[in-house]
Amino acid sequence: MKRYLAALAGGALALGLAQGATSGPALADELVIGVSSEPSAIDPHYHNLGPNNALKEHIFDALIKQDAKQRLQPGLAESWEALDDSTWQFNLRQGVKFHDGTDFDAEDVIYTIERVPNVPNSPSSFSIYTNSIESMEAKDPHTLIVKTPGPRPLLPTELSNIAIISKETVADSNGGDWPKTEGFNDGSLAVGTGPYKYEEFVKGDRLVLSKNADYWGGEPTWDRVTFKPIASDGPRVAALLSGDVDVIDNPPTQDLPRLEADPEVSVYSGLSNRVIYLHMDQHADDTPGVEGTDGKNPFKDVRVREAVSKAIDRAAIVEKIMGGVAVAAEQLLPQGMYGASNELAVEAYDPEAAKALLAEAGYPDGFKLVIGTPNDRYINDEKVAQAAAQFLSRIGIETSVDASTKSVFFKRRNDYEFTVYLAGWGSGTGEMSSPLRALVATPDKDKGYGGTNRGRYSNPALDALIEQALATLDEAEREKLLQQASEMVIQDYGILPLHYEVTSWATREGLAYEPRTDQYTMAMSVTKAE
Amino acid sequence: MLVYFIRRLGQAALVLVVMALLVFVGIYAIGNPVDVLISPEADLAEQQATIERLGLDKPLWEQLWLFLVNALGGDLGRSFVHGEPALQLILERLPATLELALVALVIAVTAGVFLGLWAGLKPDSLTGRSIMTGSILGFSLPNFWLGLMLILVFAVSLQWLPAGGRGDTVSLLGIRTSLFTLDGLSHLILPAVTLALYKTSLVIRLARAGTREVALQDYVKFARAKGLSSSRVIYVHVLKNIMIPVVTVIGLELGSMIAFAVVTETVFAWPGIGKLLIDSIVNLDRPVVVAYLMMTVFIFILINFAVDLLYSLLDPRVRLSEAKA
16 A cells, blocks of 8 residues: 555656745744654653654754764764773763753763663563673763773764753652652653754654754754654655645655656765674574475585575666665675675675576575564565575575564564575664674674574684674774674674665755664754755 | 443543553563663663663563652653653643644544535535535545645645644643634634644535435424525524534544644644654554553543533533433
């Protein structure tokens, strides 16, 4: 039905019915953004989720900010350095005030970090970013010393996810206990230092922010920003065309050519940090989704994994399924981002070589395989899985697709019900250790490795490299180690990257959007085009 | 009447409990909400900690028991997604849905009864036939298609009305409503018309059939013979008698309009409970889904009860038989 809606919305354009967004609602400096999903709370420490994280950038600041390419930039900390292997010093910005006039200092930071693990009912806690902190100390009101148990090069990146709240404002809100999420949602505690102030939040309806004219980073562009959640693709596009909203995120791929052709609309696209990959069960001989191999698990054989990789025409998937709005992937993070190897190239499509490898591995007639995939989580996820299945069938692996809605898919995947599955990974840290640690490191609860390695790929040499990288403070050296690790897992075909998602935004004419690799939709990224 | 009332109440309570149990167990069987909610960056220890924080590590019978005990105290649990009481989330959204359903109901009844009466009184005229043909269209057009077409014509092309969302609201007795602002009404028109169309057709057909039957009854003939003006005959004697089936059906349909306006709410990004339900199902937000369905059952029970009362107002015979029973 989704496609039908979108086609209809697009059809109007083709018919020339659309007059476009000439009479937008935005007076001088008002901005209305139609978003596909809304935050589940205003509390910046409640739910580690894309829309929530995008919102917190408006109202709050972190010590360190991530720019559109997820490089670290000074935020509430003007500078930071590692004093020794386990000690960091953050020099805080002076003269910054919260929206209610209270002063920002190191006590606010310490209070914030202590609160993070103490948010009741949090469905996805930010404590994963603060676990590594052993102790904190305010040397003076604007100098913060942080101790970690050992070298922790990712600490600045991790802290870039933690929004600083005002201790004076929130500390007494809940009778001495940690402040409640509800207090943030109704606005009374939603007091930050960020470029926009909380105005109104009606769940499912609107979220209104107003300008913080005293923002330390310069006066924000918009006087008033309204976010409207419009989950369905067709109506979201229609809202842009009718002038109800000025900007929308995630316009459906099939409508992009029509939107681009419309003189009243501009489309902005950029590479994201999200890779779509196939993971393969490499754990034991007993695997659920394979038939015709005499009880063996073919994916324990690297030749079979290589054959599968060579059998898939990534360029064709990008071109035909993704409408060109994706980039074929050679590793788990696009080149140019921290830790991505420049030595790797996209696997060439070579079905003949794939067949030969299969025969060599002892499967000249192939086998039967089921690929698991979600059908509502990633852009065109099920269609991509179908295409991959077709390619595999061509080299003799008779493949079918088992698609389900995300809630069902993730449960089944986590119960190891798939031999091969399609999923995606966005690097929250914007660097290579994130996908390596989560997707291909040997699962280890104590170290926090392999949380999403449901293919149970295990390579001790790779684990050692990752561990070494995560203990190396020197930036250049760490990057080299991560690049090596990336090459190692790709050359071992431990996981098969397919493509990187490209994220799009559509605006009415006269506005520009700076695409972000983290896929966040933010008012700060919208500028008036000259 | 009192016995009848108590019996109804008992049945209703039973339905509520059985339904809650079915939904609770059903959603438990689908999957674990933590798999959907948690950041993929979270490691295994954090995943486990979250499962415990939300109380999902307990065995099913224990979760069920806790739920039932709390439900007796009026606490239907906290949303896994929003961390707020499920009932509060629903009640926050309910006014939006109620006003949408109400406006749609008013449109359906006024337009439906008027057109149905007309078609019933002049069944062979061109207008009468056109009305009946139109009602077939109203039955067969899918809701989401009609909604999109209305958006395309009135919002995208003509730009007379907004494409979606709820307009400005004012607080009336603590309830936020958009019925009393111009902006609010302009946002309400398209979704209300979309939601009303099917019901309008239904009412047209009922009213027409009723009119044709009633118009031939002896008491109508007698009224005419007595020399009453034709408008008094139609608007008092005929209208009152055709309203009984209309009230029954509309009563039932009002429940479904409130509970299942999902498609319309989705197309128009209307912040009502239908959208909340869909989001909650996708995220396996069990407390909200269970609370929502319990409230739906409750609304149906209320409406049915109101319909019974209305009968007795419209039809004195019902009053008499109830009194005897």
